[in-house]
Amino acid sequence: MTQFITSESPIPAHMAFPSFLLTMSELSDSAKIIYCVLLCRAQLSQKRDGFTDEHGRIFIYYPIKDLAEAVHKSEMSVKTALSTLEKHELIVRKRQGVGKANRIYVKFPVDRNLSVRQTENCLPDGKKTVCHAERKLSGRYIERDNKKIDNRMSKAYGKFQNVFLSDDDISILQRTVPPYREYIERLSAYMQSSGKSYADHAATIRSWYLRDNPSPPARNYESEENESL
Known part of the structure; x- marks a missing residue:
């Protein structure tokens, strides 16, 4: 596929x-x-x-x-x-x-x-490519300004030191995924045992957390005609 x-x-x-x-x-x-x-x-x-x-x-x-x-x-x-x-x-x-x-x-x-x-990481036409294990990928473009790229450099986390997150990623995870440390270890162990890799480790952690903690379905307060609430 x-x-x-x-x-x-x-x-x-x-x-x-x-x-x-x-x-x-x-x-x-x-x-x-x-x-x-x-x-x-x-x-x-x-x-x-x-x-x-x-x-x-x-x-x-x-x-x-x-x-x-x-x-x-x-x-x-x-x-x-x-x-x-x-x-x-x-x-x-x-x-x-x-x-x-x-x-x-x-x-x-x-x-x-x-x-x-x-x-x-220089291509013949001067454009840059970024190793996925080193820097966070963008779905639309890769920032070409060296200073901005340096600010996004990631650190290795997890038991196997294979989960890469920037300081900004950690800050966001602290707010959006309370047990983020647990999810870092889960991701680290899973990648080590399965051999799989992910382009964006922070996004993967958030996705796993939302999957494990789905939002409750919205309640419907509408009623049919002649029906009391």
């Missing part, structure tokens, strides 16, 4: 595809997809404590088995893709000891004509 996109359509969960990958014909499609997954994970690590080394560089952990499941590829295909990415200096892997997952440092080519912020 598919549907056309309208001005009110919720946009499906998606990841940014860096434009420089389009010019790297030496990379396989699998390697490009895996790089996008690693880049999105690195963006999440930017917002968490404990994922920065002594040089200020962000790193991630992503076991081969979990990565293979995420991209629906065999573990051998993932290993080949990671080796290719490492060969082209798009990632660096550091061993952490027997039985421990490698640290993965995600890298990207430097364009001296653009700032780091501009190169982060």
Whole structure:
């Protein structure tokens, strides 16, 4: 089942595809997809404590088995893709000891004509795309002003740190969903166990709360002719 996109359509969960990958014909499609997954994970690590080394560089952990499941590829295909990415200096892997997952440092080519912020999510025509796990999506448009985007940056909540809400989201939930903390944990556990994702976590929580607490039906005070109330 598919549907056309309208001005009110919720946009499906998606990841940014860096434009420089389009010019790297030496990379396989699998390697490009895996790089996008690693880049999105690195963006999440930017917002968490404990994922920065002594040089200020962000790193991630992503076991081969979990990565293979995420991209629906065999573990051998993932290993080949990671080796290719490492060969082209798009990632660096550091061993952490027997039985421990490698640290993965995600890298990207430097364009001296653009700032780091501009190169982060820039399409060839200058328009920006936003990783769904990083920022709140709008049904009509994505705010292009950097300052406004920064104000909407979300924080990770829930036991599994996979529910992303901005300060404004929390403020609204406090007013509209009294047991909002309970719903955050429910959403966190559900996404972790089911593998599902949502474009707007605050809207999902409000939707669940309204579903669990429907408004009472309006009473009808109208009466038929010759009928007393």
